[in-house]
Amino acid sequence: MRCFSCDSISLEPVCKECTKDFLTPLMINKEIANLDVVSFFDYYLTVEFIKSKYITSGYRIYKFIAKKYFQPFIKNYIISLDSKKNIYLIGIDESVDRGYSNVALLTHYSAKNSNTKALHNVLKAKSRVKYAGQTLEFRLNNPRGFVYSGPKNIDVILIDDTITTGTTLEEASRVLKESGVNIHFALTVANAQEGVDY
Numbered sequence: 001m002r003c004f005s006c007d008s009i010s011l012e013p014v015c016k017e018c019t020k021d022f023l024t025p026l027m028i029n030k031e032i033a034n035l036d037v038v039s040f041f042d043y044y045l046t047v048e049f050i051k052s053k054y055i056t057s058g059y060r061i062y063k064f065i066a067k068k069y070f071q072p073f074i075k076n077y078i079i080s081l082d083s084k085k086n087i088y089l090i091g092i093d094e095s096v097d098r099g100y101s102n103v104a105l106l107t108h109y110s111a112k113n114s115n116t117k118a119l120h121n122v123l124k125a126k127s128r129v130k131y132a133g134q135t136l137e138f139r140l141n142n143p144r145g146f147v148y149s150g151p152k153n154i155d156v157i158l159i160d161d162t163i164t165t166g167t168t169l170e171e172a173s174r175v176l177k178e179s180g181v182n183i184h185f186a187l188t189v190a191n192a193q194e195g196v197d198y
């Protein structure tokens, strides 16, 4: 196949050179209302990969990111817990806009560890309002209205593609905590500090 970024022949969806140039993990930490959020990349350096969710080839990009970065990270975390307890992965709104859900791909391919299970489509936003390009004020005035339909009192890692202002993750975590869900942390592909995503 060809590299998504530079079009050279490559065994992986992103070639070794482009992986090194654009997808070297930075591990950016942020805390939102007592929730630790870990992001692998800076949004602005990886925007072409993040935005691939809008096109068909994004399917293999998100699968690649999940397998290469999310799955090993979660595996190491679970080993560090030294517990047999199951950890569930919940994606922030896996609704399908364009044939596939990039967040569902992340949770699915990140859950290939023992003691890990993806819970698909259990956290749904009632509102389809688009946050892309919107201010923090707009986001706060237009909550997603998350509804959680999964099991209560479980251990969870939250999964999303991008953290921008954190309003979405904060709202999601509040709804989950009302069901007694213990959120260990949230894991996102990218962190966009500027307050605007696309």
Ligand SMILES: [Zn+2]
Binding pocket: 003, 004, 005, 006, 007, 008, 014, 015, 016, 017, 018, 019
């Ligand atoms: Zn390349």
